[in-house]
Amino acid sequence: MAPSDTSATISDHMTAVARDLESASTTLANEFVRQYVTSTESGSVDRQAPVEAFDMAVRVIGLCADGLADRGTGADLPAGRGARVALQGRPVAEAVEWLRLLERVVADHVLGHAAAGMDEIRAVLGRLAELFDVLCTRELESFTSTYNELAGWQARVGTDLLSCLIAGPAVDASTVNDQARMLNINPHQRFRAVAAYHDPAPTAQQWMRARRRIMEVLWRHDPRREILIRERRGLLLALVPIDREGPGLVDLLTRMLDDEPGRALFVSAGEPGGSLPAAGHSCRQALSALEISIYRDQRGQVTQCTDVILEVLLAHNRWVSKRLIETRIGQLVEKPHLLDTLRVYIACDMALQRTAEELVVHPNTVAYRLRQIATLTGRDMRRITDIGDLNVALMAYDAIQMRRDREEARTDLRARLFA
Numbered sequence: 001m002a003p004s005d006t007s008a009t010i011s012d013h014m015t016a017v018a019r020d021l022e023s024a025s026t027t028l029a030n031e032f033v034r035q036y037v038t039s040t041e042s043g044s045v046d047r048q049a050p051v052e053a054f055d056m057a058v059r060v061i062g063l064c065a066d067g068l069a070d071r072g073t074g075a076d077l078p079a080g081r082g083a084r085v086a087l088q089g090r091p092v093a094e095a096v097e098w099l100r101l102l103e104r105v106v107a108d109h110v111l112g113h114a115a116a117g118m119d120e121i122r123a124v125l126g127r128l129a130e131l132f133d134v135l136c137t138r139e140l141e142s143f144t145s146t147y148n149e150l151a152g153w154q155a156r157v158g159t160d161l162l163s164c165l166i167a168g169p170a171v172d173a174s175t176v177n178d179q180a181r182m183l184n185i186n187p188h189q190r191f192r193a194v195a196a197y198h199d200p201a202p203t204a205q206q207w208m209r210a211r212r213r214i215m216e217v218l219w220r221h222d223p224r225r226e227i228l229i230r231e232r233r234g235l236l237l238a239l240v241p242i243d244r245e246g247p248g249l250v251d252l253l254t255r256m257l258d259d260e261p262g263r264a265l266f267v268s269a270g271e272p273g274g275s276l277p278a279a280g281h282s283c284r285q286a287l288s289a290l291e292i293s294i295y296r297d298q299r300g301q302v303t304q305c306t307d308v309i310l311e312v313l314l315a316h317n318r319w320v321s322k323r324l325i326e327t328r329i330g331q332l333v334e335k336p337h338l339l340d341t342l343r344v345y346i347a348c349d350m351a352l353q354r355t356a357e358e359l360v361v362h363p364n365t366v367a368y369r370l371r372q373i374a375t376l377t378g379r380d381m382r383r384i385t386d387i388g389d390l391n392v393a394l395m396a397y398d399a400i401q402m403r404r405d406r407e408e409a410r411t412d413l414r415a416r417l418f419a
Contacts, residue, residue, distance in 0.1 A: 013120040014127065017110060018068040021061055024109065029057035032105045036098060057102055060135065064106060067131045068124065082142030086150060089184070095143040096136045103132040154183055162228040162239060165280035166287075166414065173277035180276050185226040187276035192242045192249060193286035194218070197266040197294060197413070198234040207233045210265060214238075217252045230417055237286065237417060239279055242272055250302050257300045266293045268303040287413045288312045295402045310392070314399035321396035321403075328393035331376035338376070339394070341369040346391050350382070 021028070033054050065071075082095040110124055161179045164171055180187035198210050214236060218227055221244055228239040242249055253267055270286035273279030285305040292311045293303035305312060314321045325333065332338045341359065345366070348354040352370075356363040370381045379386035 010120050010123045014068040014070075014124055017124050018065040020113060021065040021068070021106070021109075025058050025061040025065075028061055028105055028109055029054045032057040032102050035101060035105065039101070053098070056098075060099070060102055061106065063135075064128060064131055068127055082139040082144075083146040086143045086146035092140070092143055092147075095139045099132055099135050099139065103128065158183055158228050159230050162230045162237070162283070163418065165239070165276075166230070166237070166283045166417070167280075171277055171280065173275075176277040183226075183228075185228070185276070186241075189226075189241050189276075190243055190272045190274055191239050191276055191279040191282065192272040193270040193279065193282040194238045194240055194249065194253065195268045195270075195286040195290040195413070196236045197290055198264050199266065199294065199299075200264070202234050202264070204233065206264075211236060213256055213260070214265075217256045218249075221246070221249050221252055232416055235413060235416055237283060239276075239283060250304065253302050257302065260300065263300045266290060266299055266303070267301070268293050268305070270305050284414075285312065287417075288315060291315070291402060291413055292398075295398065311395050311399055314396045315402055318400070318403060321399045324393045324396035325400065328379075328390060329377060329397065332373065333397070335372075335376075338369055338373055339397075341366065342373055342390060343394060345370065345381070346387060346394070350387060 033050050036053050037050055081098065085092070085095040106128060107125060110128070111121070157179055161176065161183075164176070177187040196210075196214055198207060202210065211231070218238055218240055219225060222241055223244075224241075226241050230237050240249060247255075250269055253269075257263075257265060257267060268286050268289035270282035270284070270289065273282045289303045289305045289308050289312065292298075292308045292315070293301075314324075329339070329342075332342065341355070344358045345355045348358060352363055352366055356366045359366065373379075374381050377390065379390055381387065
C-alpha cells in the first residue's frame with residue numbers, strides 16, 4: 001500500500017474513533033466515575049463530587065474526539081484541578097492522577113472496539129497519549145503557579161505575624177489566632193523562640209548551607225511544620241511549637257552544633273510561651289540571649305535565656321547597670337588589667353594558682369593585683385558575698401558595653417531583622 005493510502009487509512013480510522021468516542025462519552029464517563037470513586041474510597045485520590053467528575057470526563061473525552069478528528073483542542077482545555085489541589089495542600093501527583101485514570105479508560109475502550117490494523121491502533125493511541133500529556137502539563141502548570149503564589153502569601157503572612165509578636169506592644173489575641181489558622185497553625189499550643197547568628201558574615205552559599213542544617217533540626221522536632229520564621233542573611237529567628245514527641249528542641253540544636261564544622265553559629269533560645277499570642281516575649285528573650293552570646297563569643301552552644309537572665313535584665317536597665325559599675329568597680333574601669341584579673345579569678349573559683357596559669361603570670365603578680373582590687377573596691381577578695389557582688393558589677397559592665405555595640409549597630413539583632 002502506498003504511503004499516501006496508509007496515511008489516509010489512519011486518518012479515516014482516527015475520525016471513526018472520534019465519532020465512537022463522542023457517541024460513547026456518557027458510558028465512558030460513567031465508567032471513569034465508578035473507578036474514580038472506588039479509588040477515592042481507598043484513599044489514593046482526593047475526594048470530588050461524582051457529578052463534577054462526570055462533567056470533567058465528558059469534557060475531556062470531547063476534547064479527545066476533537067483532537068483525533070483534527071478539530072483543535074488548545075483553546076478549550078478545561079480549567080483543571082491543579083490549582084485546587086495546591087490550595088488544599090495535597091501532593092502534586094493528585095493534580096494529574098484523575099487524567100491518567102481517564103486516559104486508561106479511553107485507551108481500554110479504543111482497544112476493546114478496535115476494528116483496524118496495528119498501525120491504525122498505534123497511531124490512535126499515540127495521538128491520545130499526546131493529548132493527555134498536554135492536559136497533564138496544563139494541570140501541573142496550574143498547580144505550580146498556585147502553589148508558588150500560595151507559598152509567597154503564606155511566607156508574607158507568617159513574616160508579618162512574627163514581626164508583630166517581636167515588636168513588643170501587646171497584640172490582639174484574636175487577630176493572631178485568625179492569622180495562625182490561615183497558616184494551618186494551632187495557636188493554642190506552647191511555642192518557644194530560637195535564634196541563630198552566623199559569624200563571620202556568610203556568603204549566600206554559606207548561609208544556605210547553615211540555614212538548611214537549622215531547618216532540618218526544626219522540622220525533625222516539628223514534622224507538622226507549624227513554625228514561623230523571619231530571617232536575614234546570617235540571622236534567623238524561628239518560633240517553634242515545643243509539645244512534640246522525641247528529643248527536646250534544645251537537645252537537637254546542641255547535637256547539630258556539636259557536629260558543626262568551623263563553629264560559625266551562635267544559637268539561643270527564649271522561654272516557652274503558653275500560646276502563640278503570648279510568645280512574643282520568647283522572641284525578645286531569644287534575641288537578647290543571642291546578643292549576649294555573641295558578645296561573650298559563646299560559639300557552638302545553645303545559650304538559653306535562663307542561663308543569662310541577669311545579663312538580660314541588666315542590658316535592659318541602663319541606670320541600674322551604671323549604678324552597679326559606679327558603686328562597685330568604678331575605680332577599676334580605667335585599669336583593664338585589673339578587670340581581666342578579677343574576671344579570671346572569679347572564673348577559676350578564686351584559686352590563685354589556676355588564675356596565674358590562665359593569665360600566664362606569676363602567682364605573686366596575681367596576689368598583688370588582688371590586693372590592688374581590694375583596696376580600690378573596698379571588698380574582701382576571700383569573701384563569697386563580696387566576690388558575688390563584684391561579679392554582678394562585671395555583668396553590668398558587659399551589659400553597658402553590649403548596649404554601646406547595639407547603638408553603634410554592631411549587634412542590634414532586632415533592627416537587623418527588620419531592616
